[in-house]
Amino acid sequence: MLLLSDQLSDVQELLPEWPVLAYRVVPGSLKNTGTQELIETHPDLLLIDGTADIQAAEETTRRLSLAWETGLPPIVVVVSEAHVARFRFEVGADDFLLLDASSDEISARLAFASRRAGFREDVGVIKVGELTINPDNYQTYVRGRPLDLTYKEFELLKFFAQRPGRVCGRDLLLREVWGYDYYGGTRTVDVHVRRLRAKLGAEHEALIETIRNVGYRLVPRLRDY
Numbered sequence: 001m002l003l004l005s006d007q008l009s010d011v012q013e014l015l016p017e018w019p020v021l022a023y024r025v026v027p028g029s030l031k032n033t034g035t036q037e038l039i040e041t042h043p044d045l046l047l048i049d050g051t052a053d054i055q056a057a058e059e060t061t062r063r064l065s066l067a068w069e070t071g072l073p074p075i076v077v078v079v080s081e082a083h084v085a086r087f088r089f090e091v092g093a094d095d096f097l098l099l100d101a102s103s104d105e106i107s108a109r110l111a112f113a114s115r116r117a118g119f120r121e122d123v124g125v126i127k128v129g130e131l132t133i134n135p136d137n138y139q140t141y142v143r144g145r146p147l148d149l150t151y152k153e154f155e156l157l158k159f160f161a162q163r164p165g166r167v168c169g170r171d172l173l174l175r176e177v178w179g180y181d182y183y184g185g186t187r188t189v190d191v192h193v194r195r196l197r198a199k200l201g202a203e204h205e206a207l208i209e210t211i212r213n214v215g216y217r218l219v220p221r222l223r224d225y
Contacts, residue, residue, distance in 0.1 A: 002041055002073075004030045004060060005049030014049055014078055017103045023110070030060055035167075038064070043073050045110060050079040050087055051099065058091050065092025073166075074113040126161045128218060131207060133161050142204050149199060152177065156192050160208065160218035169215040189215075 001023040003011050009027040012018045026041055030049060038046075046064070050057035061075055074094040079087050081098050089096070094113045097106060126133040130143040138154055140147040149157065155177050160168065170186035178188070193216055197205035209219050 001025050001045045001047055002028050002033070002038070002043035003047045003049070004028050004033055005052075006030045006056070007052050008049060011047065014047075014051070015097065015099065015101060015106060017101060017106060019103045019107050031056055033060070033064075035064070038073070045114065046073050046075045048075060048077040048093070050077045050083070050096075054079070054083055054087055058088055061093050062091040076110065076113055126158065128161045128164045129207070130204070131157075131161060131218075133158050142200055142207075145201075147199050149196075153192055153196055153199070156189075157196055157218075160216070164218050167211050167214055167217045173215065 001011075003009075003014070003025050005014065005027065006029055008014050011025045012020075023045065025047075026043070028037060028041070030053070048057050048061060057077060057079075061077065064075070075092060077087060077089075077093045077096045078099065079096055081100075084096060084098065087093070087096065095109050097109060101109070124135075126135070132141045133154075134140070135158060138149075138151075140149055140154060140157060156173065159173065159177050170189045173189050174186060193208055193210075197208055200207060207218055209217050211217060
């Protein structure tokens with residue numbers, strides 16, 4: 001989780017009942033964090049500190065929502081009870097937490113925000129548009145057509161599909177798909193993406209979109225050009 005605040009770096013200072021084992025929390029600047037920082041940290045959730053400067057919290061939420069369009073990690077804003085009615089959640093926030101929220105409430109609201117955004121911890125069939133991936137039997141289909149993928153191709157496509165719309169940098173992909181003990185270069189990622197696109201076929205190769213100088217992402221649906 002990425003905690004965006006310009007006054008606090010410890011989440012328990014913000015939420016005293018924070019469940020310690022729920023998430024690994026990384027601090028970031030409320031006003032200065034942009035999409036590049038999100039790509040580098042790859043958070044599962046964004047926790048916005050709206051207790052000191054509601055206007056700045058709203059502006060950050062709006063700015064990040066507009067920049068990412070789809071696939072933005074769910075945004076949960078922390079506000080005081082006196083200010084909850086003032087925060088305009090329509091700017092892009094998914095939920096809120098009050099300062100005195102209990103540990104159980106915090107866990108429940110974060111889990112709900114994650115499920116609503118499509119991020120799940122359970123392993124099941126993954127469906128993104130016309131793409132279906134079954135991690136249990138390593139079968140993949142696009143519009144009902146089975147794909148013959150190698151193990152790494154399958155793992156790479158699954159990693160994309162678990163994060164539809166989210167940009168994945170090459171270094172992140174090497175670390176998460178190939179593992180820390182892999183000594184090859186980022187060229188390996190490009191080669192595997194090219195093979196995946198070939199197997200998806202001309203009609204569906206655009207599912208994997210190149211983000212220039214950064215990496216790739218799986219778009220939830222084909223774009224109209």
